[in-house]
Amino acid sequence: MKLTLKIWRQKNRDEKGRFFTYPVENVNPEMSMLECLDVLNESLIERGEEPVAFEHDCREGICGSCGFMINGVAHGPQSATTACQLTMRHFKDGQELTIEPWRAAAFPLIKDLVVDRRALDRIIQAGGYISVSTGNAPDGNNIPVGKDIADRAMDAAACIGCGACVAACPNASAALFTGAKISHLGILPQGKPEQDRRALSMVAQMNTEPFGSCTNIGECTAACPKEIPLEVIATMNRDYRGATCRKRDDLVQVVAPVTGWSSSSKS
Amino acid sequence: MKLDAKIPSGPIEQAWDKARFDMKLVNPANKRKHTVLVIGSGLAGASAAASMGELGYNVRCFCFQDSPRRAHSIAAQGGINAAKNYQNDGDSIYRLFYDTVKGGDFRSREANVYRLAQNSLNIIDQCVAQGVPFAREYGGALTNRSFGGAQVSRTFYARGQTGQQLLLGAYQALERQVQAGTVTMFPRTEMLDLIVIDGQARGIVTRNLVTGELNVHIGDAVVLASGGYGNVYYLSTNAKGSNVTASWRAHKRGALFANPCFTQIHPTCIPVSGDYQSKLTLMSESLRNDGRIWVPKQKGDKRRPDQIPADERDYYLERRYPSFGNLVPRDVASRNAKHVCDEGRGVGETGLGVYLDFSDAIQRLGEHVIRERYGNLFDMYQRITDEDPYKVPMRIYPAIHYTMGGLWVDYYLQSTIPGLFVAGEANFSDHGANRLGASALMQGLSDGYFIIPYTVGNYIATSKLDKVDDSHPAVQQVVSEVQQGITSLLSIKGKRTVDSFHRELGKIMWDECGMSRTAQGLEKAIGQIRQLREEFWQNVTVPGSGDDLNQSLEKAGRVADFLELGELMCIDARDRNESCGGHFREESQTADGEAQRDDENYSYVAAWGYTGPDSAPALSKEPLEFKYVYRSQRSYK
Numbered sequence: 044m045k046l047t048l049k050i051w052r053q054k055n056r057d058e059k060g061r062f063f064t065y066p067v068e069n070v071n072p073e074m075s076m077l078e079c080l081d082v083l084n085e086s087l088i089e090r091g092e093e094p095v096a097f098e099h100d101c102r103e104g105i106c107g108s109c110g111f112m113i114n115g116v117a118h119g120p121q122s123a124t125t126a127c128q129l130t131m132r133h134f135k136d137g138q139e140l141t142i143e144p145w146r147a148a149a150f151p152l153i154k155d156l157v158v159d160r161r162a163l164d165r166i167i168q169a170g171g172y173i174s175v176s177t178g179n180a181p182d183g184n185n186i187p188v189g190k191d192i193a194d195r196a197m198d199a200a201a202c203i204g205c206g207a208c209v210a211a212c213p214n215a216s217a218a219l220f221t222g223a224k225i226s227h228l229g230i231l232p233q234g235k236p237e238q239d240r241r242a243l244s245m246v247a248q249m250n251t252e253p254f255g256s257c258t259n260i261g262e263c264t265a266a267c268p269k270e271i272p273l274e275v276i277a278t279m280n281r282d283y284r285g286a287t288c289r290k291r292d293d294l295v296q297v298v299a300p301v302t303g304w305s306s307s308s309k310s
Numbered sequence: 311m312k313l314d315a316k317i318p319s320g321p322i323e324q325a326w327d328k329a330r331f332d333m334k335l336v337n338p339a340n341k342r343k344h345t346v347l348v349i350g351s352g353l354a355g356a357s358a359a360a361s362m363g364e365l366g367y368n369v370r371c372f373c374f375q376d377s378p379r380r381a382h383s384i385a386a387q388g389g390i391n392a393a394k395n396y397q398n399d400g401d402s403i404y405r406l407f408y409d410t411v412k413g414g415d416f417r418s419r420e421a422n423v424y425r426l427a428q429n430s431l432n433i434i435d436q437c438v439a440q441g442v443p444f445a446r447e448y449g450g451a452l453t454n455r456s457f458g459g460a461q462v463s464r465t466f467y468a469r470g471q472t473g474q475q476l477l478l479g480a481y482q483a484l485e486r487q488v489q490a491g492t493v494t495m496f497p498r499t500e501m502l503d504l505i506v507i508d509g510q511a512r513g514i515v516t517r518n519l520v521t522g523e524l525n526v527h528i529g530d531a532v533v534l535a536s537g538g539y540g541n542v543y544y545l546s547t548n549a550k551g552s553n554v555t556a557s558w559r560a561h562k563r564g565a566l567f568a569n570p571c572f573t574q575i576h577p578t579c580i581p582v583s584g585d586y587q588s589k590l591t592l593m594s595e596s597l598r599n600d601g602r603i604w605v606p607k608q609k610g611d612k613r614r615p616d617q618i619p620a621d622e623r624d625y626y627l628e629r630r631y632p633s634f635g636n637l638v639p640r641d642v643a644s645r646n647a648k649h650v651c652d653e654g655r656g657v658g659e660t661g662l663g664v665y666l667d668f669s670d671a672i673q674r675l676g677e678h679v680i681r682e683r684y685g686n687l688f689d690m691y692q693r694i695t696d697e698d699p700y701k702v703p704m705r706i707y708p709a710i711h712y713t714m715g716g717l718w719v720d721y722y723l724q725s726t727i728p729g730l731f732v733a734g735e736a737n738f739s740d741h742g743a744n745r746l747g748a749s750a751l752m753q754g755l756s757d758g759y760f761i762i763p764y765t766v767g768n769y770i771a772t773s774k775l776d777k778v779d780d781s782h783p784a785v786q787q788v789v790s791e792v793q794q795g796i797t798s799l800l801s802i803k804g805k806r807t808v809d810s811f812h813r814e815l816g817k818i819m820w821d822e823c824g825m826s827r828t829a830q831g832l833e834k835a836i837g838q839i840r841q842l843r844e845e846f847w848q849n850v851t852v853p854g855s856g857d858d859l860n861q862s863l864e865k866a867g868r869v870a871d872f873l874e875l876g877e878l879m880c881i882d883a884r885d886r887n888e889s890c891g892g893h894f895r896e897e898s899q900t901a902d903g904e905a906q907r908d909d910e911n912y913s914y915v916a917a918w919g920y921t922g923p924d925s926a927p928a929l930s931k932e933p934l935e936f937k938y939v940y941r942s943q944r945s946y947k
């Protein structure tokens with residue numbers, strides 16, 4: 044197969060970016076989208092040019108590193124599939140693909156297709172955990188968890204934190220991501236004691252970051268490579284509403300968003 | 311060098327208790343004055359950093375990905391072992407210990423493995439409490455599946471995403487400590503060297519992968535949890551970024567590297583399909599619970615699998631190993647797959663594949679049960695191959711998966727450099743010459759949650775640690791050496807890409823230091839690797855500069871280290887003139903082609919010291935004693 048790749052190139056956040064068009068020959072239908080970029084990059088390097096920067100690691104659809112827009116769709120046309128697992132057989136010979144990074148104010152660009160997703164880590168820091176220090180745990184079978192409950196928790200816990208939901212949302216909202224963690228932990232008996240606190244802090248952090256608001260459009264779940272259901276957002280809203288009544292006077296702390304990378308702006 | 315493993319005296323059952331009692335403690339109020347540097351945020355690193363943060367140490371944790379949650383551990387599929395005996399099928403700490411020592415073909419340290427089996431119980435409890443959604447029975451109890459090399463069912467799992475869920479548990483504990491201010495996380499940061507002052511590990515030099523800045527971090531102890539080095543083979547099931555750099559640079563600063571040639575080849579991976587291929591995809595070992603492995607009896611049989619009648623199929627594992635059948639350990643399953651393919655009975659276009667067939671299980675249990683157990687793996691297979699494994703058998707072939715070798719550590723997980731501790735896949739400690747399935751996750755978490763926090767504390771409490779800062783000449787020396795390394799990679803400006811060197815190295819390693827090895831082949835490989843390394847330093851091209859995000863530069867540094875490690879692996883493999891576990895020397899096999907150990911001459915850990923760029927590595931031996939598990943020729947028949 045032959046393809047034309049129109050790829051967004053941008054040296055860094057401060058410099059202007061633009062699309063570059065690259066023809067790629069010898070595309071094997073069995074290769075993945077990332078392997079197709081590998082082939083392009085090898086030829087760029089051989090010509091003495093800088094390769095396209097893109098993020099990737101496991102290439103098995105689970106680490107959440109990769110992801111970019113392919114013809115306007117997060118992770119491309121195949122449902123429930125990350126870019127690393129998208130094989131080229133889903134495209135037609137001669138097709139042109141427009142490839143660009145996640146675009147959201149909360150994900151500042153670093154280079155080419157690489158963006159800064161630390162905002163998602165900060166949402167977890169705010170309360171996306173169960174406070175149990177090492178050594179503090181009772182026997183695993185002490186708390187029975189029905190299979191249906193465990194399964195529902197697992198459905199929400201499957202989130203890989205890739206950020207496709209934010210990129211797909213016209214408002215660039217992180218509601219699906221945040222709701223997934225709130226649901227995963229809130230459904231389980233172990234997570235109940237902190238349910239209110241968790242919802243309040245995580246939502247507060249989400250609102251502190253430059254994410255947009257959720258208006259129930261549903262693009263997020265359609266783009267999600269792990270098919271996280273929209274109901275996690277309903278769960279988040281329910282938990283949050285309940286928590287604001289019960290814990291209205293509690294102090295909620297948020298972390299200031301950091302966008303710099305230089306070592307001085309780190310901690 | 312004389313190696314002292316510091317195994318506590320007395321009965322093995324009490325060794326860890328005794329060791330813990332004998333350790334010195336750091337006053338709780340003083341803990342925050344001590345800085346611990348943790349390299350890696352996988353299961354081992356994240357659990358160690360979180361636990362030490364909880365104790366009150368001032369922790370800095372580093373990873374090269376953009377978030378600690380993306381460490382390679384996330385990709386583990388099948389499960390984690392623990393001797394809970396919830397199934398009432400006869401499991402015990404002793405049995406898990408026994409199976410693991412035997413599975414490792416008697417090349418691991420008994421006391422370490424015993425402690426691992428003990429800690430396995432606490433790991434499950436800890437993870438459940440964190441909210442890891444392990445699979446459950448309808449009644450609410452935890453459920454289990456079986457893995458290779460065991461006849462009890464002791465593997466806990468969360469669908470096909472066990473590693474993900476365990477890592478998210480550890481990651482969340484880590485982020486909780488970040489919020490509490492005890493841990494500072496440094497993502498997109500790569501450790502490029504170790505700072506050793508007065509014989510103690512006192513810091514690291516890192517490169518900020520976004521800005522290119524080199525930074526110095528000084529600490530009282532350094533914990534390396536940087537993962538395994540399977541990517542020396544280029545094609546492996548490891549994440550693309552997995553590398554040996556942190557361990558290798560520590561090795562060059564004095565840490566011995568143990569059993570580098572002990573690598574695990576996983577029997578069930580999706581076969582290679584073309585030269586563009588960038589990595590191999592694992593199909594979890596758990597599939598062997600319900601899948602049956604076979605090839606046609608006849609050579610070159612090109613019929614579709616459903617047209618080959620049952621009596622013309624060779625279920626070779628069931629035939630050769632009636633008591634373990636499809637659940638023989640990985641090394642045995644891989645070697646047998648290679649063997650039938652070498653005979654010309656392999657399937658698929660390349661002839662390098664065997665069938666993993668679920669049709670009997672689907673008939674017996676129904677498709678919905680199989681979907682429930684392995685749905686995500688089946689989907690993954692279908693996405694990659696475009697074939698439906700509910701209808702046609704999967705095609706699988708062995709691939710590099712895990713490295714049992716790693717930096718040498720004593721019982722306290724301390725390397726030969728005082729103050730440098732090594733955890734998880736990066737150390738050599740518990741799996742001998744072959745790791746059993748579902749035990750890497752167990753080991754990573756045992757090291758990180760339950761060993762490192764104690765032993766690092768003991769080290770800090772008992773060591774004299776002078777004040778050091780960035781201006782120390784030894785610090786500046788290391789920084790300038792790192793800077794030089796980067797400058798020289800960027801200034802070669804040759805003709806070949808980093809990947810092309812990596813691919814070539816991988817092929818040499820796979821051909822000569824892969825599933826079967828010979829002295830002659832290894833000798834040849836050593837020569838080829840030296841030549842390739844020389845060419846690399848003259849002819850590699852690394853575009854771009856050192857002061858921004860430069861993925862080619864990152865790769866170049868890693869491949870440069872692989873080119874040195876590869877040679878050491880071949881030297882180690884050549885030196886070990888016996889077969890054991892995953893290390894199969896053709897010269898040393900039984901009449902029916904099984905691995906033949908040579909306990910008289912090789913019952914030791916081979917720990918190699920770095921002696922300089924072009925001089926032969928120095929071998930130190932840690933003899934292995936087996937007081938509990940009777941040393942026998944391993945048999946799964």
Ligand SMILES: Cc1cc2nc3c(=O)[nH]c(=O)nc-3n(C[C@H](O)[C@H](O)[C@H](O)COP(=O)(O)OP(=O)(O)OC[C@H]3O[C@@H](n4cnc5c(N)ncnc54)[C@H](O)[C@@H]3O)c2cc1C
Pocket residue numbers: 349350351352353354355372373374375378380381382383384385386387388389390472473499500501502535536537538547548549552553555556592711712733734735736747748749750751752754
């Ligand atoms: C596909 C697959 C499936 C598996 N399934 C199972 C299973 O079912 N059961 C089981 O028990 N085991 C399984 N394993 C093995 C197991 O996943 C690994 O051995 C284990 O997760 C390793 O954990 P770790 O913490 O030691 O290292 P890793 O998870 O590899 O983490 C390494 C960390 O070090 C960091 N790092 C590395 N180098 C540097 C550097 N120079 N500077 C800074 N940071 C650095 C990385 O960023 C990362 O955070 C599987 C492995 C694979 C490949």
